[in-house]
Amino acid sequence: MSGRRVPLAGLALGAALTAIVAPLAFALAGSLSPEAQLFEGGLAAPGSWHLGHYRMLFADGTLLRAIGHSLIVAASTTLLCVGLGAPCAYALARLRFPGRGALLAFVLAVAMFPQISIVPPLYLGLRELGLIDTYPGLVLPYVTFAMPLTIWLLLGFFRQLPPEIEQAARVDGASRLRVLLEIVAPLSAPALATTALLTFIYCWNEFLFALSFTLERQTVPLAIALLRGQYRVPWGQVLAAALVSTAPVAALVLLFQRRIVQGLVSGGVKG
Amino acid sequence: MADAEHQRARLRDPAEHGESRLALLLCGPALLLISAVALFPLLYTFWESLHLHDLRMPWRGRPLIGLGNYTEALADARFWGALGHTAFFAAVSVSLELVLGLALALLLQRSFAGRGFARAVALLPWAMPAVVVAILWRFLFEPGGAADALLLQTGLLARAPAWLSDAQLSWVPIVLADVWKTTPFVALLLLAGLQAIDPALYEAARIDGAGPLERLLHVTLPGLQPALVVALLFRSVDALRVFDLIYVLTAGGPGTATEPLAMYSFVALLRNLRFGYGSALAVIVFVPTLLLALVYIRLAGSSLRQEQR
Numbered sequence: 001m002s003g004r005r006v007p008l009a010g011l012a013l014g015a016a017l018t019a020i021v022a023p024l025a026f027a028l029a030g031s032l033s034p035e036a037q038l039f040e041g042g043l044a045a046p047g048s049w050h051l052g053h054y055r056m057l058f059a060d061g062t063l064l065r066a067i068g069h070s071l072i073v074a075a076s077t078t079l080l081c082v083g084l085g086a087p088c089a090y091a092l093a094r095l096r097f098p099g100r101g102a103l104l105a106f107v108l109a110v111a112m113f114p115q116i117s118i119v120p121p122l123y124l125g126l127r128e129l130g131l132i133d134t135y136p137g138l139v140l141p142y143v144t145f146a147m148p149l150t151i152w153l154l155l156g157f158f159r160q161l162p163p164e165i166e167q168a169a170r171v172d173g174a175s176r177l178r179v180l181l182e183i184v185a186p187l188s189a190p191a192l193a194t195t196a197l198l199t200f201i202y203c204w205n206e207f208l209f210a211l212s213f214t215l216e217r218q219t220v221p222l223a224i225a226l227l228r229g230q231y232r233v234p235w236g237q238v239l240a241a242a243l244v245s246t247a248p249v250a251a252l253v254l255l256f257q258r259r260i261v262q263g264l265v266s267g268g269v270k271g
Numbered sequence: 272m273a274d275a276e277h278q279r280a281r282l283r284d285p286a287e288h289g290e291s292r293l294a295l296l297l298c299g300p301a302l303l304l305i306s307a308v309a310l311f312p313l314l315y316t317f318w319e320s321l322h323l324h325d326l327r328m329p330w331r332g333r334p335l336i337g338l339g340n341y342t343e344a345l346a347d348a349r350f351w352g353a354l355g356h357t358a359f360f361a362a363v364s365v366s367l368e369l370v371l372g373l374a375l376a377l378l379l380q381r382s383f384a385g386r387g388f389a390r391a392v393a394l395l396p397w398a399m400p401a402v403v404v405a406i407l408w409r410f411l412f413e414p415g416g417a418a419d420a421l422l423l424q425t426g427l428l429a430r431a432p433a434w435l436s437d438a439q440l441s442w443v444p445i446v447l448a449d450v451w452k453t454t455p456f457v458a459l460l461l462l463a464g465l466q467a468i469d470p471a472l473y474e475a476a477r478i479d480g481a482g483p484l485e486r487l488l489h490v491t492l493p494g495l496q497p498a499l500v501v502a503l504l505f506r507s508v509d510a511l512r513v514f515d516l517i518y519v520l521t522a523g524g525p526g527t528a529t530e531p532l533a534m535y536s537f538v539a540l541l542r543n544l545r546f547g548y549g550s551a552l553a554v555i556v557f558v559p560t561l562l563l564a565l566v567y568i569r570l571a572g573s574s575l576r577q578e579q580r
Contacts, residue, residue, distance in 0.1 A: 016375055090297060118309060205400035
């Protein structure tokens, strides 16, 4: 690239990264300021750090319970979807069978449809079964977006796997199923892990189903949204809760960013 | 007849027959589950939308009223408002995200020290819950918050406007929050598209004397078209079903000035307990998404078929 334009590009990139980080920095500063000084200081950093909001947050326990509920729901959904979705993705990537195209289209269509469009029957059905405000009552709805996501991400991966290894094993007389279990499964461990991580993040962040189908067993996004309340928002505590609940996801993303980007890009991608 | 054909196919290609059975075995459980929790409910929502079903008035039963809920929506000003808000939000935020995302992708494409770190930072807003993003931007636009301070201290504004109590200005934090959350992600998608463009094309254009702008218009944009179309479709689908961000940031307010369709449907269903009417609204949210999904499936399908050859 021509050397003359690099400073300009560097400046633009710096501005973009600042725009990405600044809101987080303001939130962090807000969570560490006493409530009374929150909207006084302008853009200056607070004079002294104040840990009161974090202390109150952990003393109260609502957020910790919500983190527990979210962990259970997101982990169960992820296990269920990767367990059932991986064989399906492999079949879609490797086997020739009638209706394969229609199946792919179906999986994609389900991945794209708005969650609200299935809230009415799910609510009525879960109420009928006594599953409102239970773990299965959230895991089952979560499958609707998590399963297509898992299948689609893994499909992208399996299509990139060189078929020669499997063909060689087939020539040596191994059955399809044996090839799948003894050759494909170990090779796909990293892809399965990335897919599980992304599915987990989508479940962790979900809001509409949690809002519709839970009362007491709030997930993290629901607990944060309700903490905000309607009047007199306790901003310091709300910001502390928002940051605490995002931190684990942020850490995972920073650690595995290369894999995540690859997974999303090869899988056709969902925003 | 069909059986005889099946027999013949089986004789012709026993391997294919075996693959079909294995495929059924591998796909069956996942597909049964998706059908039970997604496909069946979707059809049921449509069926429900043809009924008068008010959970607050169980004595009225659940009579079939045909398209009654849909004609009610056509005469409902709040429905038209919500439809307009959804279209406005999708048009404005998706255009901004594509333009800014392309710019950011072009910046990230250059090699520089710390590029991996920059990409990781760009992923952060995307990985955060929309609820948390909504809270951050609500905080920034509170009276006396960072947005006001920034505009007043730089002298851009003499007096801070009341962002969140004004029907039009409320869109500013909403759109900014969505752009902040998803632009970096769009950029990473487009970056993958950029890296797929053959560098020889740039070299050829340079030799032909094309300047940076001409290279952008005649090499980058055409080469990037598939990635741009995918980004546009996915972002549009997402924007048309927007719920979390607005629910937490403005709660659809002031009044119903920023209420999107998915949120009005939610209110009709779970606040007013009007399941028939709320289902009709949910079906209406579904229709444009289905159309976009069909476009995407056609595109993805043709690229899959090409790859198979």
